[in-house]
Amino acid sequence: MQRTEQPAMFYGAKRTIFQNAELLRKNMTPAETKLWENLNKSQLGVRFKAQHPIDIFVADFYCHKFKLVIEIDGGIHEYQQAYDDGRTAELEKWGLTVIRFTNEEVLNDIEKVVDSIKRYLGVAKLATPN
Structure with missing residues (x-):
């Protein structure tokens, strides 16, 4: 994908990050796929992007309207807590x-996860000027 001007929602992501994001979208984990089934097509009233380039990272899911990043941590994340914190x-x-x-x-309680996201969006919506 050739981009000459990056919209603000990408926070300066370079071409290689877009390429990485594309690969990750094609190879989502079972947990990412399950959550995406509940986020895509604006099911929660706002648009989410899967495997979205931001700066030097690829966010699992991103809602630009509320500057919300949702990350799903697999088993390896318990060994890389310092990296995740950084x-x-x-x-x-970036204000995200x-x-x-x-x-x-x-995988085991998608309803609770979706409810948590809905609660956040409800609070964010109240705080966002129209």
Whole structure:
């Protein structure tokens, strides 16, 4: 995909990040696929993008309207907590909010995960001027 001007929603992501995002979209994990089935097509009243380029990262899911990043942490994340914390801090520098769920939460209790996202969106909607 050739892009000459990056919209603000990509926060300066380079071509390689877009390429990585495309590969990740084609190879989503079972947990990512399950959550995407509940987020795509604006099912929660706002648009989410799967495997969305942001700066030097690819967010699992992103809602630009509310500057919300949703990350799903697999088993390896327990060994890379410092990396995840740093990644969250970098994303927060862009004014983004990061919500994290584990694979197990998504796979075993998708309703609770979706309800958590809905609650966040409801609070964010109240705080966002029209």
